[in-house]
Amino acid sequence: NFILTQPHSVSESPGKTVIISCTRSSGSIASNYVQWYQQRPGSSPTTVIFETNQRPSGVPDRFSGSIASSSNSASLTISGLKPEDEADYYCQSSDSRTQVFGGGTKLTVL
Amino acid sequence: QITLVESGPTLVKPTQTLTLTCSFSGFSLRARGVAVGWIRQPPGKALEWLALLSWNGDKRYSPSLKDRLVVSHDTFKNQVVLSLTNVDAVDTGTYFCAHRPPAWLEGFGFWGQGTLVTVSS
Numbered sequence: 062n063f064i065l066t067q068p069h070s071v072s073e074s075p076g077k078t079v080i081i082s083c084t085r086s087s088g089s090i091a092s093n094y095v096q097w098y099q100q101r102p103g104s105s106p107t108t109v110i111f112e113t114n115q116r117p118s119g120v121p122d123r124f125s126g127s128i129a130s131s132s133n134s135a136s137l138t139i140s141g142l143k144p145e146d147e148a149d150y151y152c153q154s155s156d157s158r159t160q161v162f163g164g165g166t167k168l169t170v171l
Numbered sequence: 172q173i174t175l176v177e178s179g180p181t182l183v184k185p186t187q188t189l190t191l192t193c194s195f196s197g198f199s200l201r202a203r204g205v206a207v208g209w210i211r212q213p214p215g216k217a218l219e220w221l222a223l224l225s226w227n228g229d230k231r232y233s234p235s236l237k238d239r240l241v242v243s244h245d246t247f248k249n250q251v252v253l254s255l256t257n258v259d260a261v262d263t264g265t266y267f268c269a270h271r272p273p274a275w276l277e278g279f280g281f282w283g284q285g286t287l288v289t290v291s292s
Binding site for chain 1: 233285
């Protein structure tokens with residue numbers, strides 16, 4: 062099994078860009094898709110990125126996903142930060158038989 | 172419109188079996204590519220993937236819980252049922268079911284509102 066490691070928290074000012082990383086402990090990050098979920102307090106998660114870099118309809122293009130094989134990690138980039146982006150963000154990926162969530166990153170928009 | 176609603180007991184005693192139901196509408200679990208997953212979240216903690224039931228009957232379970240988990244599909248009622256045996260306090264949390272759209276290879280496009288389960292004597 063593998064682990065997905067995220068920073069516990071990040072913070073940035075409105076209008077700025079933030080990048081949240083998700084590092085895979087074993088197996089190639091490029092071998093399986095990565096999803097990103099946003100969870101506001103008291104709410105169910107919603108998908109902001111699926112299949113590594115795809116946005117569901119309704120998700121603004123301020124949200125983008127990518128991977129970096131050199132660091133075996135995936136990244137969620139949020140540009141033009143807005144106060145409503147403040148939430149917990151979780152990455153998720155899989156291997157042949159299971160799926161794994163990262164530990165989550167709390168984004169604070171200062 | 173796709174909806175998923177989780178239901179089940181709010182309080183379960185240690186060693187008992189927890190049975191949760193995900194009642195869904197707006198899609199068929201027999202449609203090619205569709206899947207329903209179960210995810211849980213202990214209070215104040217991260218999401219944890221539990222199980223996935225696919226349109227073709229394929230079932231996948233968390234390796235750490237696979238000996239205690241069973242997921243099944245009630246076709247006539249449009250429900251997916253999750254059973255977790257021999258529960259303990261660490262199984263306390265909010266349990267979500269979620270839908271994977273047929274056009275997606277991975278990920279969950281729609282989530283239920285979750286149901287909070289407490290394990291306590």
